[in-house]
Amino acid sequence: MIDSSIKTVEIKNIKEECKNIKTFTFNSERFEMKSNLQKPKPGQFVMIWVPGVDEVPMSISGVDDGNWKITVKNVGECTNKLHELEVGDYIGIKGPYGNYFSFPDNTSAKIILVAGGFGTAPLKFLAKEMLKNKYNFTLIQGARNQEDILFLEDLEQFDQNYSEMVFCTDDGSFGYEGFSTQQLEKIITKISIKEMKTTYVYTCGPEKMMYRVFEICEQFDIPLQASLERMMRCGCGLCGLCAIDPLGLLVCKDGPVFDSNQLRAMDDFGKFKRDFTGKKIPID
């Protein structure tokens, strides 16, 4: 059973990935042993408590033995304070929560990962696991500009026999100019009809981008797994803030990873989320 207590852990390492984005590493070994805490899988998330500020959901960007990593963009009060913390400071963790990306049965499947902004974090974790399991994949990373490209050092070390990296930026300062969804279309249109039957797409990033990825996949009848984000209080199926209409699927428990069938059934996908009062508001 999931342990939903808040455990404070020391930050072991902080890496500056690019302007405004840092990766924090903390060790969870003693909790894993004590409470049968499961090692996080790609797609899962933790609630991160920045003491005295707030607690927010963050997807896990890597796991190395008992060391868990989160990659955080400085976008608001809580993440701003997190960015000010130093090695040795405490943060609280709750989780890991949610489901995770599932792999195709066949390692020879054609796999495309479409990442937008710091949505690249869980997909890098997924890509690493895919490499371990000898899957072939293409990772498309879209960013605003060269400065925002993530994990370049890590990604360059990936075995090129199995992985292909495609970069694109809004301003063309790195890789192709334009959106990751355009690169996805380009790749898909080159795939043979036979190969299309064993093609799988995974995505994480801004929801409008993911919605476009979904439309493209629907057009070509390619199964998709998308990782969604919503406001949450609990992370474990109690507060209801992350419910998606009309089926009431919970991002924290039924997700955050949803497949094409579930995405198709959602009225809210790409359109609405709930704010902290519980009111439905448009996604920008």
Added chain:
Amino acid sequence: MLEVKISRLELSSPIILASGFLGISSSSMKRIINAGAGAVTSKSIGPKPRKGYKNPSIFEILPGTFINSVGLANPGIDEFINELNEMKIHNIPIIVSLFGETIDSYRKVALKAENAGACAVELNISCPHAEVSSIGINPDLTYSLVKKIKKALSIPIFVKLNPNVTSITEIAQAAERGGADAVVAINTLAAMVIDINTKRPILSHGSGGLSGKSIHPIAIKKVYDLYKVLKIPIIGCGGVSSYKDAIEFFLAGATAIQIGTALYQGIELITQINEDLNNYLKRMGYESITELTGVSHNFKLQEVPDF
């Protein structure tokens, strides 16, 4: 076998979703009904939108026991009416939990809820970490509030009781005198958790309310005591995570039960409890769960110790 009647409200199962859990969207509440609940209770709705307390606001402190301090976050009754309309279309029996800043604002919210199709209202006079708790600790205020709402509404009125008082029976009797159709016992118990590494209280508000497994025996005792003094039905609430916990509430004097915290295990738990309740009743030779209400009171207990 599982049908129950609370005041004029007829439910297909005695399991009601407790307030504060998933009760913000019609889609989640529809899921709860489909899983087999007899009714759902909304999150407490007030006169206007409220963000509540920041996170951390909900976490587990012992297996199955949680602490929370959400601070009555809600979208406000005018916004929530959209969800109520949606539920009306799907015929979902919804009890609207509500609060106000004044007795009159309680009344306004209650009227809007009734007009939008609520099958009952549950007056939250007991949230242990918000201002409204002041009503639930005072019998006179409780009486006045309930009386005023009773006069304004035609649907049943439930009153959710605060366990953080010297005498819960006194407050409950005041609610009964005011015209309450049922009481819900109990709300969460005032509690706090301090982290030993950072040395600060973990909840953003510091104090919160305890719910789940460990409050169940406390809730049983309160229901047992209430049953002795009340004529109106009691809805048992606190730590139900299996059919056994639910049966215990009936034996102590409840007519129905609420479930909340245990849903972290999944909504399917409700389906399981219904099934297990049916099996228990068959095994024990009962035709209806209502036969169990108050049965534990038939036993004579030792009142004075042996000397």
